[in-house]
Amino acid sequence: MLKHADSYNVIAIGAGPANLSLAALAAPILDISLNVLESLEKVKWHPGLLLAGAVMQTSPLKDLVTPADPTSAYSFLAYLHDKKRLYQAIVRGLASVTRSEFEDYLRWAAAKLANIQFGEHVSAVELRGEAFNITTNCRSYQTGTIVLGVGRVPSVPEWGRNAPPNEVFHGSTLLLRRREFSGKRVVVVGGGQSGAEIFLHLLGGACGPLGTLTWVTRRASIFALEDSPFVNEWFFPQHGDWFFYQSEAARKQILERQSLASDGVNCSTLRAIYNALYDREVHRRSYPAHVKIYVDTTAEDLRGMSPFRLDLRQRKTGTCSQHVADIVVLATGYRTEIPSFLEPIAGRLKVLNAPGGSQEIVVDKEFSARFDGPGKCRLYVQNGARLQHGIADTNLSLVPWRASLILNSIIGRVAYDCGPGTGVIEWSSISYEGSC
Incomplete structure (x- = not known):
């Protein structure tokens, strides 16, 4: 039997890195009540591929919070300090952090957060009046704002x-x-x-x-892997900003040429x-x-x-x-698909067909879906807009930046500075299809 409906400002669906980042960065914001729903019983991050010795392809400083808030209690360095391994890690170097250790870090962060509800499988998202109604195997929730962070699914020929x-x-x-x-x-x-x-x-x-x-x-x-300093500027916020304003045809060409930087x-x-x-x-x-x-x-x-x-x-x-x-x-990669629990509101969403059999919910610059519904209802999409926001969208590199952008949008003020950082490439002056 379902319990009564609970109300929150924000419901985040999925407890992967994207929504763990959202929850960690939302923790000090007092005017947000956020709840994260996860169908699994604990955080699992690519459990079928945690092979012995497999290392991260990104810096562990690109964790849940550090690029947005280096003082956060949910950083990878705070995790190492809490585990009494910080000195050893400094001596060893952070260039060879294993994926299994990073998964342990994600579990540590989730345990520190009090608003992760494990074992709650979302079966439907519907509109009820001026709010979303979310049904799980345990209860129902009402909210005006949903942040989707369910990840991608295996791509099988x-x-x-x-x-x-x-x-x-x-x-x-x-x-x-x-x-x-x-x-x-x-x-x-x-x-x-x-x-x-x-x-x-x-x-x-x-x-x-x-x-x-x-x-x-x-x-x-x-x-x-293409991993030079210049290539890595593809994983800067300013590149994502520039990419967003290119034509769809240009974005497809850019992603194809960038493939070895992620794959x-x-x-x-x-x-x-x-x-x-x-x-x-x-x-x-x-x-x-x-x-x-x-x-x-x-x-x-x-x-x-x-x-x-x-x-x-x-x-x-x-x-x-x-x-x-x-x-x-x-080993044929992953694709983005529209979760089945969105079926009741699917007709109100605009969907984009992307390469590799992916389907993306069309979003704006702040990752808010184009939604034909009540103005008070907003649906944000994390890790599901690669064709729209660029190569970094499905990568860990910009997770804290994207979460910060979404939080700023939700509360209507600047809690985190998401402005352009420094870089050596001037993306704003480049027109991919332009001519001299």
């Missing part, structure tokens, strides 16, 4: 959607169950960071001595893979019996039942071949 889930699965679920692939012919599809980490994990025998291990990527090689592979991971392959030759290791890497190759179709026949096509020549596989791991 059409040929893999109806395959047996124990043999063909997205890499995000790799560690969610015990995997025993001894003697199996395993194929990893996808040449980004996740694909590289999964390949290295399997090559090291974490799932048993494989029969064969094959890695397939449509890229022309296994490319490194490339850490050089340390590349070196570890290459060293492991070299050592395999030196020591003549017999498992896996064969290791192959195919670049500039797409996986086109999957036939039969395990063992499967995976159709591969060489992109430049168009040559097709079949590859026999017992296990296929899909």
Whole structure:
């Protein structure tokens, strides 16, 4: 039986980094009553990919709060201090923080916040008069403002959607169950960071001595993450501001050209893979019996039942071949979709079709959705507007800045300074489609 309706100024749905940042930065703002609803029983951040030794691709100083409020009690440095590891971390250096430690930091921050409701699954968001009514498995809530932060979902090729889930699965679920692939012919599809980490994990025998291990990527090689200082200015607020005002066609081109800044592979991971392959030759290791890497190759179709026949096509020549596989791991990225619980108000939202099968709710510069409803009702979208706000939207880099912008918009005053910072590139003077 549902409990009575509770009222809050703001309801945030999802307790990932985006809404944890929102809650942490809202904590000192006395005129906001905020509640965060999370369907899981605790914070879980990519649990299926917390592979041993997997490190962050962003600085831990780009945490929940520091770029917006370096004095916050919810910073990564405050976490290290509380855990009595700060001195060790300084000596070790912050360039190699593991993803498992960052997840622990997120759990620590959530535990310090008193307004995270775990185990509350949102089933519907409706309009009732001049407010939203949110129904969960526990109760209902009324609010004038919702902040959506449910993250993205695994992107699975059409040929893999109806395959047996124990043999063909997205890499995000790799560690969610015990995997025993001894003697199996395993194929990893996808040449980004996740694909590289999964390949290295399997090559090291974490799932048993494989029969064969094959890695397939449509890229022309296994490319490194673009991580130069100039490239990293793509993750500055002023780049996002500039990007927002470009045409949709221009934004698509920009994102395509920027892909390796978010989807490339850490050089340390590349070196570890290459060293492991070299050592395999030196020591003549017999498992896996064969290791192959195919670049500039797409996986086109999957036939039969395990063992499967995976159709591969060489992109430049168009040559097709079949590859026999017992296990296929899909490191094929993620996409944005409209949550099913928004169905009752879906007709009031404007939706944009984005690359990779994504659908984005159309938002303004402050991440507020274009909503055909009562003026007092506002829906903000976090981590769901990459085609509109740029490469950093689905990255940790600008999480505190975006949360600050949303909070300022909600309360109608400047609680956090979101103005442009310094940088060496003058984005405001660049017109992507302009001519001299």
